[in-house]
Amino acid sequence: MQLDRDASATDLGLRPTVWVDGHLYADARDARVGATDHGLVVGDGVFEALKVTPAGAFALRRHLDRLERSARAMGLPRPDRGVIATAVDAVLADRSWAHGKVRITWTGGDGPLGSQAAYGVPTLVVAATAAEVPPAGTDVVTAPWRRNEHGALTGVKSTSYGENVRGLAFAREHDCGETVFLNTAGKVCEGTGTNVFCVFGREVVTPPLASGALAGITRELLLEWADVTERDLTLEEALGADEVFLTSSLRDVQLVERWDGYAFTGLGMVTAQLAGVFAERSGADLDP
Template sequence: MASATTDQPLRTTPLRVWAGGRLHDDPEQAVVAVTDHGLVVGDGVFEALKVTAAGPFALRRHLERLDRSAASLGLPPADHGVIRDAVAQLLEGQQVELGKIRITYTAGRGPLGSGAAYGPQTLVVALDAAEAPAPSTVVVTAPWTRNEHGALAGVKSTSYAENVRVLAHATERGASEGLMLNTAGHLCEGTGSNVFVVLDGRVVTPPLAAGALAGITRDLVLEWTDVEERDLTLEEALGADEVFLTSSLRDVQPVHRWDDTTFGDHPVTDAVARTFAERSAADLEP
């Protein structure tokens, strides 16, 4: 694809897809086999990261987590060079104020069942527009638990039907996120976010042993601010002074209502959000 020139303004494309080793101007042309194990049984992993006019954020960390998730499913590491080249092709000539890059990596072709895939692995990289997060949000407690001892605990797998169901439950109740407890009754995570609470001025978040995904934004908040990791009961969390969510597209987002509990001012959350905004703007690969 030719680079944009000064007499040809940059164009914004809602959805662009790289698959099968090449860029597809028409996303409908990008296909995978009906026997792909990512489709048949969810045998795959993925990453979703924010992209702005400055470029993709924390791509290295996302690729490293992609490999950790792949290893959990017995898949070989993805080719980071190929993915980076795909990202560059997707972004070439595009004017992206706020977007999302999704990297999907599956076991490839396999049987119509849970037996081992034949391969080779499938790689799809897509660029889409994204909406800025609301200043604050509403969450609900999910009626289902997260199994912190399961084979997919902490894995960003394409087996996402459970999260789809929880998020639908939250949406039906006017919330943007459903928060799950684990089998021990401790707070775990949201469908696509990590959760933090502020207790007497101290920021606390569930440990990864509770079953939560090691979110990239979560990791950076832990590195850049003072956070305690420990188990939290639902009662303790609902009694917090402040609650906030983190994710690659939410960044640091205050919660103003959780079930029937409302939260007012959030000075500690605001301070964490400022630190994250400043540090992330200063370095695209922290």
């Protein structure tokens, strides 16, 4: 089984191009953020990760909408969309690769060495790097920890990402490409960076946002472009599905071949159909 991994820039013989508060750095090693930046000290920041195709960064408008929502939830000032768009253009302008990702990070800026509010001037970092196209399928494992669907950061794409780092490491330890979290009610929630979909016959089901899942951009588009039902799913129901697939900005639509070692008997035909719909629609419109 081929495992998922985002190829690093050094894996591909390149280094990220980074834009920090108006300054463009061709070599990420030259870029600097202050040691007391609140995003570093206490995770007081939000971010977005966008797929880059030969045509450019995909779905920038929707990602910036979510960045604004996350910033508002964290009590951060509203980021300047025009500045971010300029920064995205800058980091992609001279790229020598076709496929990759852009990460936009918006933090509280310089602040105290504690959880009090930052001092007031946020930090904006935009970085771009090459990445391999993910495999069509992957294996997943259920996390031994639960997502809190009632937490202060539920639905917020925060830089406080330690739980997801630990979750993805758990997947690697089990030779899987993703870990799926249940919530405190025992319902299927989401992966470390993915949304989960189950296929029962011709019915496609995904957990509602009330489960604690992040409002993924690919999830949002698939709900607009296909017939999808939002409802709670138990782990037992999910394992009894004909097909399961994941969605994310960097994976698009990806078939789950095994979950906790259980191999699904479905041929993945519905998943393949939806992957085709997503590829066609997203290929026709860079910013749907």
